[in-house]
Amino acid sequence: MPCRLTPLIRRAVLSKGRHRQSRRLFATHSNNDEWDIVIVGGGPNGLALASALVASQPIRESLRIALVEAADLDKVRQWTPDSDTYSNRVSSITNASKDFMQKIGCWTHVDRHRTNPIAEMQVWDGVSDSRITFSASDMKHQVNAEIDGVKAIAHMTENLNIQCGLLRNLAERGAVSIIDKVKVSQIVREQKEGGGWPLVHTSDGRVLRTRLLVGADGFNSPVRAYAGIESFGWSYDTRAIVATLFHPPRGLGLHVPNTTAYQRFLPTGPIAFLPLTSTASSLVWSTKPDLAEAISKSDPAVLATMVNAAFRLPEISMRHLHHFLLGETATIDALLEEVRWRERSHDIDPHSAYSTFTSTSQDGIPPGDYDSIPPIVTSIQPGSIASFPIRFNHAESYIGESDEGARTALIGDAAHTIHPLAGQGLNMGLADADALAACVHNAVVLGNDIGSRTALIPYARARYFENHKLLAATDKLHKLYSTTLGPVVWARSVGLEVVNELDSVKEALMMSAGGNSSSSYDPSPANRSNAGDSLWPMAARGVEVLSGTFDTAKLVGKGLGGLAASNVTKLLSSYAKR
Amino acid sequence: MRLQGTSKHCALVIAGVRRSRRPLPQHPRHSSTSTINADEISHFSRLSSQWWDERGEFALLHKMNPVRVQFVRGKLLEAARDDAVSGHEELEIERNDNAGRTLDGLDVLDVGCGGGLLSESLSRLGARTVGVDASASNIAIASMHASLDPWFSNATPSSSTPQRKYLEYRHASAEDLVQEPKRFDVVCSMEVLEHVDNPAGFLRSCAELVKPGGHLFLSTISRTPLSYLLTIFAAEQALRLVAPGTHTYNKFVKPSELVDFFCKPVSSSESKPWITRLYDGSPTRREAEVRGIVYVPWKGEWMLAPRGAPGATACNYLFWVRKPLDC
Ligand SMILES: Cc1cc2nc3c(=O)[nH]c(=O)nc-3n(C[C@H](O)[C@H](O)[C@H](O)COP(=O)(O)OP(=O)(O)OC[C@H]3O[C@@H](n4cnc5c(N)ncnc54)[C@H](O)[C@@H]3O)c2cc1C
Numbered sequence A: 001m002p003c004r005l006t007p008l009i010r011r012a013v014l015s016k017g018r019h020r021q022s023r024r025l026f027a028t029h030s031n032n033d034e035w036d037i038v039i040v041g042g043g044p045n046g047l048a049l050a051s052a053l054v055a056s057q058p059i060r061e062s063l064r065i066a067l068v069e070a071a072d073l074d075k076v077r078q079w080t081p082d083s084d085t086y087s088n089r090v091s092s093i094t095n096a097s098k099d100f101m102q103k104i105g106c107w108t109h110v111d112r113h114r115t116n117p118i119a120e121m122q123v124w125d126g127v128s129d130s131r132i133t134f135s136a137s138d139m140k141h142q143v144n145a146e147i148d149g150v151k152a153i154a155h156m157t158e159n160l161n162i163q164c165g166l167l168r169n170l171a172e173r174g175a176v177s178i179i180d181k182v183k184v185s186q187i188v189r190e191q192k193e194g195g196g197w198p199l200v201h202t203s204d205g206r207v208l209r210t211r212l213l214v215g216a217d218g219f220n221s222p223v224r225a226y227a228g229i230e231s232f233g234w235s236y237d238t239r240a241i242v243a244t245l246f247h248p249p250r251g252l253g254l255h256v257p258n259t260t261a262y263q264r265f266l267p268t269g270p271i272a273f274l275p276l277t278s279t280a281s282s283l284v285w286s287t288k289p290d291l292a293e294a295i296s297k298s299d300p301a302v303l304a305t306m307v308n309a310a311f312r313l314p315e316i317s318m319r320h321l322h323h324f325l326l327g328e329t330a331t332i333d334a335l336l337e338e339v340r341w342r343e344r345s346h347d348i349d350p351h352s353a354y355s356t357f358t359s360t361s362q363d364g365i366p367p368g369d370y371d372s373i374p375p376i377v378t379s380i381q382p383g384s385i386a387s388f389p390i391r392f393n394h395a396e397s398y399i400g401e402s403d404e405g406a407r408t409a410l411i412g413d414a415a416h417t418i419h420p421l422a423g424q425g426l427n428m429g430l431a432d433a434d435a436l437a438a439c440v441h442n443a444v445v446l447g448n449d450i451g452s453r454t455a456l457i458p459y460a461r462a463r464y465f466e467n468h469k470l471l472a473a474t475d476k477l478h479k480l481y482s483t484t485l486g487p488v489v490w491a492r493s494v495g496l497e498v499v500n501e502l503d504s505v506k507e508a509l510m511m512s513a514g515g516n517s518s519s520s521y522d523p524s525p526a527n528r529s530n531a532g533d534s535l536w537p538m539a540a541r542g543v544e545v546l547s548g549t550f551d552t553a554k555l556v557g558k559g560l561g562g563l564a565a566s567n568v569t570k571l572l573s574s575y576a577k578r
Numbered sequence B: 001m002r003l004q005g006t007s008k009h010c011a012l013v014i015a016g017v018r019r020s021r022r023p024l025p026q027h028p029r030h031s032s033t034s035t036i037n038a039d040e041i042s043h044f045s046r047l048s049s050q051w052w053d054e055r056g057e058f059a060l061l062h063k064m065n066p067v068r069v070q071f072v073r074g075k076l077l078e079a080a081r082d083d084a085v086s087g088h089e090e091l092e093i094e095r096n097d098n099a100g101r102t103l104d105g106l107d108v109l110d111v112g113c114g115g116g117l118l119s120e121s122l123s124r125l126g127a128r129t130v131g132v133d134a135s136a137s138n139i140a141i142a143s144m145h146a147s148l149d150p151w152f153s154n155a156t157p158s159s160s161t162p163q164r165k166y167l168e169y170r171h172a173s174a175e176d177l178v179q180e181p182k183r184f185d186v187v188c189s190m191e192v193l194e195h196v197d198n199p200a201g202f203l204r205s206c207a208e209l210v211k212p213g214g215h216l217f218l219s220t221i222s223r224t225p226l227s228y229l230l231t232i233f234a235a236e237q238a239l240r241l242v243a244p245g246t247h248t249y250n251k252f253v254k255p256s257e258l259v260d261f262f263c264k265p266v267s268s269s270e271s272k273p274w275i276t277r278l279y280d281g282s283p284t285r286r287e288a289e290v291r292g293i294v295y296v297p298w299k300g301e302w303m304l305a306p307r308g309a310p311g312a313t314a315c316n317y318l319f320w321v322r323k324p325l326d327c
C-alpha cells in the first residue's frame, strides 16, 4: 500500500525539524512548595498513615510527604503521664490494628505499661438480661492474639499513647515533614489546562501544591468539603460520657486480672466499662443529652453512683434514677438513698455483686457472682469527666470523584464516624491508613501517578464496603437496643434477635476492623491486598467465632424453653454452612 | 473513513478468521514514514484531548498501564538476575527496585506513546525516557500533561522541589529515529502494532533501535474470534467503551506470528535470530515471552495471566523479546 499522507500528517512531518529543536523537559514551575502527599490532620489516623507510608522503602525514598496539624504536637511528643492517672480518651485496639502497628514499626514505641489486654467481653441486654460472652480463647486460629502469654480479643490504650508512639516512630524515620501549630485555612484547585493540582493554603502563609491530598482531618473534614464529597448521616440523640474510674481489684482478695470488658445495653444507650489496670477502668456511657449534661455538672460521686447502678439495677429503676437526677433534689446523699431503696424493693441480696453497698466492704472474699458485672466504682479521676456528641456519618466516596475533587482521598473520621458502642472508629481508620499506604506503595513501584484515580481506586474498593458493613451493624445495634417496645424485647429475650446480634455484635466487637493484610507492602500481584480475597479468611473466622460462642448462645436461651434454643441452633448451623 | 468501517470489519473478520496464521504483512521499505497509517493517526489526533481523562475514552488503557509496567519491571528484574554472574552480590537493579527506581539509568524509548501514559510511568521509575508518536497533537497533550508534574519539570532542584526525572517527547516515528545514532536499552511499543501499516517494517525499526542485549516490549491484540468479539463487537460497537473505528480486525497480530518473526534474523545486517529455539512452539524464558493480559470486569482491573495459561493470549497480550549481545 502506498504511503498516504493527510494534510495534517504532512504538516506534522514537515515541521518535525522544528519539533526536534524544541524538544523540552517542560516548563518551570512557580515557587510553590511541591509535595507528593499532604496529609491534613495529625490525629491518630493521620499519624498512622504517615507512619505506614514511610514504612515502605520505595515510598520513603521517593516521595515528599507533609502532615499539617492545627494543634501543638509537642504536647503529644512530651506526653509523660503520672503512672496512676489516665486520659479519658481511650480505645480498644483490635489484634488486626495491633499487627498493623507492629508492621509499621510503631507498636514498639507504645508504652506497654499503659496497654491492657481484654481477654473477655460480656455484653447484655439491659431489659431482658440476655447475655453473651466473648472470650479470647474462642479465637482458635487468630495469630498474634497472644502477648506476654495473655490471649486478648483487643487491647485498651489511651489514644495519646498511640499518637505518641506514632510520632516517635516518625521521628526515627525522619521522612515526613510535620507542620504543626498550623491550620489549613483554604484549599483551592490550581487553574491549569489539563487539570490543576490541589493548593493547600496554611495559616502561616504557605501554599503547598500536592500530587495527592489526604483528609485525615476528622468529622468536619475541610478536605472532604474541598473535594465536593457529600456525606450521609445524622446525630444520634445521644452523648457519650467518658471518665476514668477507680475501683478495688476485681475479685478483691482473689486478685483476678482486670481483663474483662462489660457493656450493658440500656434503652437510653449502652454503658461500657473498659479495663485499664487492676484498679482503673475507662467509662464510655452513651446516654440522653440531658442526663449527660446533668451528670457532667454534678459531683463526680454522682457519676460513680450512677455507673454502679447502671450495671446493676433493673432497667425500670434506671429510668427512675434518670428522672431523679434531672430533678432539683439530686444531691449525692439523696441519690444514694434512692439507690438503696431501689435495691431493697427489687430484693437485691446485699451480699451479691448486684448490690452497690456491700460488696466493697468484704473481707477479701468476693460475692459468688462477682464476675458477671464490673467491680464497684469508688472514685473518679478528677477532671476526667467529659462528653461527646454521637454521630453516624459516611462519606459518599473515599476518593474525589469529580474533576474538582481529583487527587484527594479521605481516611478515618473524615470518611466515617461511627457510634462508639462497638469501639471500632479508630480501628476502621487504622485499616484505612493501611490500605491507602498499600495502594500508594503499589503505585510507586509501578511508576504510577499516586494521585491518579487508577492508583487510588483499589483503596476505595478495599475499604468502603468493609466500613459500611460495620457502620450499618453498629447503627442497627444501637437502634435495636434503644427500644423497650414489647415484641422487640420479647424477641430479644427469647434469643431470636440474639442470633442476629451475635452475628453483628461479634462482627462489630471482635474482628472486622483493623489493618487487614500482613502483606500490604508486598507489591507482587499474588499478595496484593484485595477486598475480595480478604473476605474468605474473614468469613472463615466468623464461623469460628460463632461456633465458639455457641455454648454461650445456648446459655442465653437457658430457661427460655426449647423454642429459643432450637432457633439459635438452627440459625447458627445455617450460618456455619454458608 | 474509519467511522464507516462496520461493513469493512465484517468482511475482514471472515477473511481473518479463516486464515489462521500468516507471516507479518511486509512492504518494501521505501519511505521513512512507511509504517504510519494516516487514518489511524488522525483518529488518535481527534481523541487526543481525552488521553488523561481516566474515566473517558482511554479508561481501559489507564487501567491496563500498571499491569504493563508490572510485566516490564518483572521481566527486567528477571533478566538482570539471570545476567548476574554470582548470585551473592546484591544486584544494582534490585537495590533500585527497592527504592522505587527500578529503571534507573536505562535509556528507554516509548514508540507510539500517545498521551504518555506509559512514558510517564517509565520515567518515574528512573528511566531516561523518550516518547515518540506520529501524531503531533498527542505529543502536545503528552507534553502539557507532563508539565503539570514537578518531577518532569526542569526547574533547578532545591530543598522545596522534588527529584528530577528525565522525560522527553518528540513528534517522530520509529523510522526517523533509526536514522539517528542513539540506541536504547529498552524499547516499548504498547498497543501500537495493531494500528500500523507494514507491521514487519515497523517491528524491524523498533528492533533496530534496541542496543545489543537490550529489550523490546510490545503489547497488542491477537487475531481470534474472541478478540473480534471483545475488542470490536463489544467494546466499540455494543458497549461503546472505545470509539468505533479504533481497531481493525485484520491488523491484529497473533503471538505466534511475532514469535515467528523473531525466529529469523530481523534484518539483513543481523547474522542470527533473536529467538534461537522453540519448545512446543514456545520460546525459552530467556529469549522471549508471551503473556496474556485479561480484563476482569467485576474487578474493574486487568490481570496478567499466569505463564502458559490456556487461552489467555487469545485477545490482549504482552510480548517481550531480548536482542542477543552478538547479532
Ligand atoms: C467517646 C468515644 C469513644 C471512642 N472509643 C473508641 C474505641 O474504643 N475504639 C476505637 O477504635 N475508636 C473509638 N472512638 C473513635 C475514635 O476516637 C475516632 O475514630 C478517632 O479518634 C478518629 O481519629 P482521626 O485521626 O480520624 O480524627 P481526629 O482525631 O478527629 O483528628 C483530626 C485532626 O485533624 C486536625 N484538623 C482538622 N481540621 C484541620 C485544619 N483545618 N487544619 C489543620 N488540622 C486540622 C484536628 O486538629 C485533629 O487533630 C471513640 C470515639 C468517641 C467519641
Ligand SMILES: C[S@@+](CC[C@H](N)C(=O)[O-])C[C@H]1O[C@@H](n2cnc3c(N)ncnc32)[C@H](O)[C@@H]1O
Binding pocket: B035, B036, B037, B040, B041, B044, B045, B061, B111, B112, B113, B114, B115, B116, B117, B118, B132, B133, B134, B135, B138, B172, B173, B174, B189, B190, B191, B192, B195, B196, B197, B202
Ligand atoms: C492505542 S494508542 C497507544 C498509546 C500508548 N502507547 C499507550 O498504550 O498508552 C496508539 C498510538 O500509536 C500511535 N501510532 C500509530 N502508528 C504509529 C507509527 N507508525 N509510529 C508512531 N506512532 C504511531 C498513534 O498516534 C497512537 O497515539
